[in-house]
Amino acid sequence: MLTTPTLGQIETIVHERIRALLAERAGEVGHLSGNEKLSATLGLSSLDLALLVAELEAQLGVDPFAKLVSITSVRSVDDLVRAYQQAFFPELERREDHTVTAAVKRAQTRRARTKRR
Amino acid sequence: MPQARRVALVSGGSRGLGAELVSGFLERQYGVATLSRTKTSFISDTLRSRKRRNFHWRAVDGRDHEELRAFVKEAGEQLGRIDVLVNNAGIAMEGILPTMRMRDIVEAIEVNLTAALVLTQACSRFMLRQGAGCIVNVSSVHAIRGRAGVAVYSATKAALDGLTRSLARELGPRQIRVNSVAPGYFESDMVSNLPDAEKKRIARRTPLGRVARIDEIANAVHFLTSDQASFITGQTLVVDGGITC
Numbered sequence: 001m002l003t004t005p006t007l008g009q010i011e012t013i014v015h016e017r018i019r020a021l022l023a024e025r026a027g028e029v030g031h032l033s034g035n036e037k038l039s040a041t042l043g044l045s046s047l048d049l050a051l052l053v054a055e056l057e058a059q060l061g062v063d064p065f066a067k068l069v070s071i072t073s074v075r076s077v078d079d080l081v082r083a084y085q086q087a088f089f090p091e092l093e094r095r096e097d098h099t100v101t102a103a104v105k106r107a108q109t110r111r112a113r114t115k116r117r
Numbered sequence: 118m119p120q121a122r123r124v125a126l127v128s129g130g131s132r133g134l135g136a137e138l139v140s141g142f143l144e145r146q147y148g149v150a151t152l153s154r155t156k157t158s159f160i161s162d163t164l165r166s167r168k169r170r171n172f173h174w175r176a177v178d179g180r181d182h183e184e185l186r187a188f189v190k191e192a193g194e195q196l197g198r199i200d201v202l203v204n205n206a207g208i209a210m211e212g213i214l215p216t217m218r219m220r221d222i223v224e225a226i227e228v229n230l231t232a233a234l235v236l237t238q239a240c241s242r243f244m245l246r247q248g249a250g251c252i253v254n255v256s257s258v259h260a261i262r263g264r265a266g267v268a269v270y271s272a273t274k275a276a277l278d279g280l281t282r283s284l285a286r287e288l289g290p291r292q293i294r295v296n297s298v299a300p301g302y303f304e305s306d307m308v309s310n311l312p313d314a315e316k317k318r319i320a321r322r323t324p325l326g327r328v329a330r331i332d333e334i335a336n337a338v339h340f341l342t343s344d345q346a347s348f349i350t351g352q353t354l355v356v357d358g359g360i361t362c
Contacts, residue, residue, distance in 0.1 A: 053242075
């Protein structure tokens with residue numbers, strides 16, 4: 001188990017695990033892109049996802065779905081990668097929060113201006 | 118320990134049915150992990166016996182979710198795998214619902230149901246990776262037949278039976294079987310504390326005319342965890358001498 005993997009290592013590990021699972025089902029697996037949908041495109045079931053989470057917990061020693069992230073918010077390969085990256089680097093989540101907060105503020109300002117007009 | 122040896126995790130294995138199950142699994146050459154709030158003489162004796170190499174115990178409060186998860190991780194690492202989970206730990210909470218203290222209701226749910234959910238979630242991770250496993254929830258005839266004075270207890274046990282059926286469907290594709298054993302009255306502290314008249318009434322209402330021996334309940338659990346039950350999942354096996362028939 002890695003103690004503190006880099007963001008790139010986490011991405012590689014998650015991709016490898018997905019590819020191994022897909023290979024078990026369909027043999028050879030081509031290139032895996034981050035925006036591919038785990039269920040709709042890759043055909044993974046919720047049980048497959050549970051198996052992935054169990055394997056990644058054994059390998060990385062963390063389970064982001066215990067407290068941090070809801071599994072239902074994970075749709076794409078990148079979503080899954082991000083969940084594990086956030087488990088090791090919580091500041092990533094805060095950075096995303098700030099981005100969302102800033103976007104919400106901009107939208108509120110726009111709405112307020114429109115009303116004034 | 119050889120990796121191929123089967124490993125069972127039994128909650129509440131310090132006394133009563135739990136201790137009987139621990140002994141039974143050890144006799145069947147399983148590695149056994151169990152947790153309980155207190156260290157009883159049974160636990161001390163087992164830790165001192167020649168079976169201690171295959172036995173892992175730790176004091177855990179069933180209401181502490183993090184401790185439960187840590188225990189499963191520790192047991193899996195120490196014994197190498199987890200093949201069987203028996204959700205046996207439970208408390209009897211007597212009293213009619215209208216006058217029951219809220220904290221007693223919450224405690225019964227935490228110990229009888231939530232702890233089982235936490236242990237099942239943690240153990241299922243091992244079983245998913247192994248592509249095999251077996252879970253037995255120790256329910257009760259009170260989940261099937263109503264009885265005044267045990268409404269909260271009945272609710273928690275009926276919830277375990279619901280868990281059994283849905284989880285059997287969720288985990289079946291990975292060859293993980295999930296079943297319940299619903300014991301009737303058996304030789305236990307709970308029954309020995311009943312007034313004699315009540316014990317006689319129970320025996321009279323039971324077609325087999327007596328309460329069960331504790332090994333008769335444990336045998337049902339051992340059957341369901343054995344290969345002889347390899348095509349049984351999602352079921353509740355009632356072991357009650359016929360009292361609910």
